[in-house]
Amino acid sequence: MTARDDRGSRTADAPHAIRNPHSSIRITDVHIHIQPWRQLKPAVMETMRRGKEDRFEFLLALMDDPRMLLRIMDDDGIDRVGMVNYPSPDLMGFTNDTNDFAARYAAADPRRLIPYGGVHPRFAKDPAGEVHRLVELGIRMLKIHPNHQCFPANAYTEGLDALGALYKACEDLGLPVLIHTGTSIFPGARSKWGNPMEMDDVAIDFPDLPLVMAHGGRPLYMTEAFFILRRHRRVWLDLSGIPPKSLLGYFPRIAELERQILWGTDWPSPGVDSMRRNVDDFLDLDLPESVKRAALETNPERLLPTRADSAGVLAGNRTAT
Numbered sequence: 001m002t003a004r005d006d007r008g009s010r011t012a013d014a015p016h017a018i019r020n021p022h023s024s025i026r027i028t029d030v031h032i033h034i035q036p037w038r039q040l041k042p043a044v045m046e047t048m049r050r051g052k053e054d055r056f057e058f059l060l061a062l063m064d065d066p067r068m069l070l071r072i073m074d075d076d077g078i079d080r081v082g083m084v085n086y087p088s089p090d091l092m093g094f095t096n097d098t099n100d101f102a103a104r105y106a107a108a109d110p111r112r113l114i115p116y117g118g119v120h121p122r123f124a125k126d127p128a129g130e131v132h133r134l135v136e137l138g139i140r141m142l143k144i145h146p147n148h149q150c151f152p153a154n155a156y157t158e159g160l161d162a163l164g165a166l167y168k169a170c171e172d173l174g175l176p177v178l179i180h181t182g183t184s185i186f187p188g189a190r191s192k193w194g195n196p197m198e199m200d201d202v203a204i205d206f207p208d209l210p211l212v213m214a215h216g217g218r219p220l221y222m223t224e225a226f227f228i229l230r231r232h233r234r235v236w237l238d239l240s241g242i243p244p245k246s247l248l249g250y251f252p253r254i255a256e257l258e259r260q261i262l263w264g265t266d267w268p269s270p271g272v273d274s275m276r277r278n279v280d281d282f283l284d285l286d287l288p289e290s291v292k293r294a295a296l297e298t299n300p301e302r303l304l305p306t307r308a309d310s311a312g313v314l315a316g317n318r319t320a321t
Contacts, residue, residue: 018079018112025293026079028300029275030114031178031214031240031264034083036101037063041093043187051270059268066108076276079112082264082304084178086118086143091150091188096120096130103137114304116141116178120149121162131169140304141176141212142166146193147184153193154201167206176210176303177202178238181217181225185270196225203232210234210303212262215241222250229257236303239295240264243271244281255288261295262303 017026037060040048049056062068073081083105085098102115117139119130134142146153156164170177179199183191196217203211216237217225229237237260242250254261265278272278283292 018074018077025296027077027279027296028080028082028114028263028304029078029240029265029267029279030082030212030262030300030304031084031238032081032267032275033269034063034069034081034102034105035085035094036098039093039095039098041091041187044092047186048270052268062268066105066113070109070112072275073112076274077279078275080114080300080304080306081112081275082114082116082141082300084116084143086116086145086149087120087123088145088148089120089123091148092186099134099137099139102139106138110138111306114140116143118143118145119166121155121160121166122149122151124162124166127162127166128169131166131173131175135173135175139175141178142170143178143180145180146198147180147189147191148186150190151193152195153179153198156205157201164205167202167209171206171209174210176212176236178212178214180214181221182215182241183218183220191220195221196228197221199228199235200231203228203235207234210236212236212238212303214238214264215266216250218242218250226251226253229260233260236260236262236299238262238264239282240266241269241272244278244285247282248285248287255291258288258291258294259299261291262299263295 037048052059083102085102086094087096087098088094099117102117106113106115115138117134119127119142121127124130144153151160167177180194181196182194196213199211199213211234213225213228213235216222218241229235237257239261247254265275266272267275
């Protein structure tokens with residue numbers, strides 16, 4: 001049982017791929033939030049509702065109906081999405097059922113809907129076994145959220161052995177790990193654990209583990225994020241949560257990371273109204289076309305190759321670098 005893809009392999013273009021109406025690029029948004037929102041704690045739910053009161057019932061319905069998401073993706077010119085999920089029972093309200101939720105939701109269109117899941121090392125009795133179960137479910141990326149799970153990304157160096165076992169299992173299986181960096185506005189979130197520097201230990205101690213840095217440490221830790229990305233060329237940068245119009249202010253040398261950047265929006269999180277609007281703003285930036293295509297299409301395809309159906313999840317394959 002493995003989640004790997006042969007290095008250097010290329011996946012044929014999907015015959016019914018959706019392309020952005022303003023370009024020929026087949027876009028993958030690697031970071032949107034399709035989660036069981038009905039599990040959210042009341043204070044968290046209220047924060048989530050803020051600023052989108054007029055469409056909140058629609059968003060709740062979206063979390064229950066993948067057909068709604070697929071229609072939005074069609075309208076926005078988005079071919080594939082990575083659906084972020086992770087357990088955080090004590091702070092956010094998400095239980096381990098979030099993994100089953102992601103797998104069920106993705107079954108509506110396994111080529112276009114890419115399920116992410118998680119294992120909470122402070123609660124898991126068999127973290128390695130739970131990682132294996134994620135792969136059996138079809139989960140294609142594991143999410144660690146230090147701010148919401150209340151430990152630093154390198155907590156295994158200070159006694160949280162379950163976290164080290166989790167990373168090792170993902171490394172053995174080739175299952176990418178997405179780590180939140182930067183702040184969080186939700187009640188109880190520990191933003192002090194959003195510093196990307198803690199990924200330095202993880203990249204050193206698990207050299208074959210595919211690592212994805214979410215959000216580039218925004219809005220406080222961009223210098224640290226850039227250092228980690230330059231030092232560890234196997235670490236990917238997920239651009240979600242960074243307003244595209246601010247990207248070059250945050251990362252003026254972003255073009256140097258052409259082979260590491262992944263497009264993401266964080267939609268429909270606070271401040272992100274539309275996947276398409278963010279794409280259009282990104283396409284308007286003064287960046288080489290090769291950088292734009294790398295972020296939007298070719299890099300996501302290298303990390304998460306397109307599969308015709310969910311059966312490919314358990315096929316022997318290795319994540320490309």
